[in-house]
Amino acid sequence: xxxxxxxxxxxxxxxxxxxxxxxxxxxxxxxxxxxxxxxxxxxxxxxxxxxxxxxxxxxxxxxxxxxxxxxxxxxxxxxxxxxxxxxxxxxxxxxxxxxxxxxxxxxxxxxxxxxxxxxxxxxxxxxxxxxxxxxxxxxxxxxxxxxxxxxxxxxxxxxxxxxxxxxxxxx
Ligand SMILES: [Zn+2]
Ligand SMILES: [Zn+2]
Ligand SMILES: [Zn+2]
Numbered sequence: 001x002x003x004x005x006x007x008x009x010x011x012x013x014x015x016x017x018x019x020x021x022x023x024x025x026x027x028x029x030x031x032x033x034x035x036x037x038x039x040x041x042x043x044x045x046x047x048x049x050x051x052x053x054x055x056x057x058x059x060x061x062x063x064x065x066x067x068x069x070x071x072x073x074x075x076x077x078x079x080x081x082x083x084x085x086x087x088x089x090x091x092x093x094x095x096x097x098x099x100x101x102x103x104x105x106x107x108x109x110x111x112x113x114x115x116x117x118x119x120x121x122x123x124x125x126x127x128x129x130x131x132x133x134x135x136x137x138x139x140x141x142x143x144x145x146x147x148x149x150x151x152x153x154x155x156x157x158x159x160x161x162x163x164x165x166x167x168x169x170x171x
Contacts (some may be wrong), residue, residue, distance in 0.1 A: 003109070003120070004111070004122060005049075005111070005118060005120045005155065006049065006120075006152070006153055007111070011113045012047075014041065015046065015049075016046045016071055018099065019042070019045075019046035019099055020039070020046065022099070022100070023039075023042055023102075023116075026083065026084070026085065027083065032079075033084060036084070037060075037076050038080065039056060040064070040065075040068070040076075041061070041068075041073055041080065042076075042080055042085060042086065042097055043088055044057050044060045045057070045080075045095055045096060045097035046059075046097040049119065049120075050094075050117040051089040051092050051094030051095055051119055052095055052096075053093060053094045053095075054074060054095070055070070056094075057073050057077075066137065072158075075144070077095060080095075080097075084098060084101060084102065085098055087110070089110055089112070089113070089119060089148065091148050092150065096119055098121070103123075103125065103128075105125060105128050105129060105132065106124060106125045106127075106128040107123065107124050107125075107127045107128035107145045107147060108121055108122075108126065108147070108150045109121065109122050109123070109145070109146075109147050109148075109149055110146060110147070110149065111149050111150075112133075112148055112149065112150040112151070113150075113151065113152055113153040113156055114150055114151065114152060115152055115153070115156035115160070116153060116156050127147075131145065
């Protein structure tokens with residue numbers, strides 16, 4: 001599923017509920033436990049469409065219920081990454097809840113909006129197969145199958161166009 005960036009007026013409660021429901025399902029299917037702590041960390045990630053650094057997660061959890069030591073947040077993040085419930089955005093050293101599972105042969109593109117700082121993920125099977133072919137050709141086995149692409153999301157493109165237009169009028 002390639003949903004891209006949600007609109008600015010989307011039902012965000014739904015995003016969070018969907019992410020949590022998917023995580024419960026995935027953990028049940030694999031027989032692993034989404035402990036209350038892991039759940040809180042994932043929820044904090046799901047509540048933001050911008051990636052959060054580990055320290056930011058610690059800060060956010062402090063504001064909700066009892067604080068969680070950074071070490072525990074790191075351990076919960078390790079679990080979420082290993083189970084494919086969250087992604088690490090390397091260029092920002094920050095984390096994002098994964099909204100859908102991934103097939104092993106597809107490649108994940110993280111679209112990083114430079115203006116609103118939101119990140120959306122889209123997947124491509126064709127790119128993934130291309131990558132496999134190219135890397136196998138030189139005897140390399142690729143582990144991380146993600147690409148980060150920076151630019152402007154749809155909403156920000158519209159905002160920028162409006163700003164440019166109003167500047168044009170005032171001149
Ligand atoms: Zn949302
Ligand atoms: Zn994902
Ligand atoms: Zn944007």
